[in-house]
Amino acid sequence: MSELSVVPSLTRPERAPRNAPGAAAVAWMMLERDLKLAFRKASQLVQPLAFFAMVTTLFPLAITPELTRLRHIASGVLWAAALLSSLLALEFLFRDDAQDGTLEQYALSGRALTGLLAAKTAAHWLLTGLPLALIAPLAAVSLGVPAHALPGILASVTLGTVTMSLLGAIGAALTLGVRRAGALLSLLTLPLAIPVLIFGAHATQLAIRGQPYGAALTLLGALAVFGMTLAPLAAAAAVRINLE
Amino acid sequence: MTWTWFHRLASPPHLYRTAGRLTPWFAWPAALLIIAGLIGGLWLAPPDYQQGDAYRIMYVHAPSAWLSLMVYTIMAVAGAIGLIWRMKAAHALAAAAAPIGASFTLATLVTGSLWGKPMWGTYWQWDPRLTSELLLFFLYLGYMGLRAAFEDLQRADRVSAVLAVVGVINVPIIHYSVVWWNSLHQGPSVMYLGKPTMPPSMLVPLLLMFLGFTLFFGAVVLVRLQGEVLNRERAAHWVEEELGA
Numbered sequence: 001m002s003e004l005s006v007v008p009s010l011t012r013p014e015r016a017p018r019n020a021p022g023a024a025a026v027a028w029m030m031l032e033r034d035l036k037l038a039f040r041k042a043s044q045l046v047q048p049l050a051f052f053a054m055v056t057t058l059f060p061l062a063i064t065p066e067l068t069r070l071r072h073i074a075s076g077v078l079w080a081a082a083l084l085s086s087l088l089a090l091e092f093l094f095r096d097d098a099q100d101g102t103l104e105q106y107a108l109s110g111r112a113l114t115g116l117l118a119a120k121t122a123a124h125w126l127l128t129g130l131p132l133a134l135i136a137p138l139a140a141v142s143l144g145v146p147a148h149a150l151p152g153i154l155a156s157v158t159l160g161t162v163t164m165s166l167l168g169a170i171g172a173a174l175t176l177g178v179r180r181a182g183a184l185l186s187l188l189t190l191p192l193a194i195p196v197l198i199f200g201a202h203a204t205q206l207a208i209r210g211q212p213y214g215a216a217l218t219l220l221g222a223l224a225v226f227g228m229t230l231a232p233l234a235a236a237a238a239v240r241i242n243l244e
Numbered sequence: 245m246t247w248t249w250f251h252r253l254a255s256p257p258h259l260y261r262t263a264g265r266l267t268p269w270f271a272w273p274a275a276l277l278i279i280a281g282l283i284g285g286l287w288l289a290p291p292d293y294q295q296g297d298a299y300r301i302m303y304v305h306a307p308s309a310w311l312s313l314m315v316y317t318i319m320a321v322a323g324a325i326g327l328i329w330r331m332k333a334a335h336a337l338a339a340a341a342a343p344i345g346a347s348f349t350l351a352t353l354v355t356g357s358l359w360g361k362p363m364w365g366t367y368w369q370w371d372p373r374l375t376s377e378l379l380l381f382f383l384y385l386g387y388m389g390l391r392a393a394f395e396d397l398q399r400a401d402r403v404s405a406v407l408a409v410v411g412v413i414n415v416p417i418i419h420y421s422v423v424w425w426n427s428l429h430q431g432p433s434v435m436y437l438g439k440p441t442m443p444p445s446m447l448v449p450l451l452l453m454f455l456g457f458t459l460f461f462g463a464v465v466l467v468r469l470q471g472e473v474l475n476r477e478r479a480a481h482w483v484e485e486e487l488g489a
Contacts, residue, residue, distance in 0.1 A: 175390070184386070187385060191383050199421065
């Protein structure tokens with residue numbers, strides 16, 4: 001980072017050549033690359049999921065093994081565990097690319113960094129958010145949640161993790177230059193994630209009770225869309241500042 | 245209308261001297277208003293027919309709550325100005341304001357929970373306003389933590405400015421989601437401070453306290469701004485001359 005700090009073009013890079021691939025093609029390439037790299041280090045992908053399973057296991061052990069009582073706290077347990085687990089996964093988002101200089105090359109590439117980071121965030125969600133949403137119903141069953149609630153849980157965790165990945169991208173970008181940023185990253189990201197927690201846990205609660213949960217899902221979707229429009233901008237600004 | 249006075253604030257010695265000159269203009273009216281507000285609020289205003297004397301904590305609680313939000317907004321606006329126009333004075337102002345805002349937030353939480361003991365029978369209730377104030381306190385802690393995590397001051401300034409802007413967009417979303425959450429969970433309705441049906445003998449001291457606290461913030465932030473400027477410019481010659489060292 002330090003030897004590049006004299007390069008003036010880092011903040012105002014030159015435009016990409018005319019015959020270069022379009023923005024969508026580049027985003028696709030980024031996505032492919034990130035997925036390929038992640039699958040080569042599959043243990044990194046499994047760890048946040050194991051953490052999620054472990055945290056949900058703590059509650060029956062700490063409170064009660066009775067499924068009828070666990071059902072009442074299931075939505076809170078699932079969502080608290082999901083938020084913590086997605087925090088844990090954030091470390092992988094930019095770390096490797098920042099260490100080997102790839103992120104600087106992105107900033108210098110003449111492409112909109114916002115788009116590149118949006119693609120990276122999408123890859124991160126596919127690798128951490130989506131698997132989390134897929135195992136959340138499994139964890140829910142272990143907490144005594146009836147089967148009719150599982151589609152609602154799948155849908156709400158899917159939407160909620162999108163926002164978590166986007167908020168996390170901002171947090172990870174802000175703390176790019178900080179060593180051992182784990183606790184700071186949680187302190188920055190969790191207060192911003194409170195709306196996700198509230199609407200997500202509410203949708204899950206309604207699904208468990210067998211009531212319509214569409215409204216809460218809509219709000220979760222609104223948060224995700226709002227995050228998609230603004231979060232990559234903030235993340236790109238933070239990455240540029242940290243690369244300077 | 246010329247903006248030269250504004251552009252001149254970009255010069256650290258000028259900013260330092262201006263802040264020093266302005267401080268008494270905030271500090272003295274603040275002291276007078278707060279004394280007048282306290283006399284009016286704690287002695288002259290009648291006890292409330294429902295809450296007795298306990299409501300009087302509002303004279304500290306409500307102005308602190310107002311400032312806890314205003315200071316965060318000031319931080320975000322100053323941060324945005326610093327990011328867009330690369331104005332270091334704005335970043336110094338944001339850095340000076342953050343701990344004051346966090347203190348007002350803490351004061352709001354403490355006075356709120358003290359008021360809660362006689363009113364709710366418990367020091368802490370997951371009341372929407374107190375809960376969002378607690379989250380605001382975490383946002384302040386995150387902001388100050390991020391600032392402290394960087395050794396390079398310029399980077400700390402700009403990164404924390406991005407966080408403040410992100411935070412200020414999120415504060416209303418967090419607040420309304422907490423209000424909505426609370427309306428789902430809470431059965432008994434909670435009495436709020438600052439009912440609009442307040443007689444003038446209660447309202448006037450409250451307004452004095454609002455103004456007094458705001459001016460007090462102005463005075464403290466100016467003093468802290470001077471400190472920030474000195475710390476940032478400690479290698480410069482004018483600091484030596486200014487302090488006569």
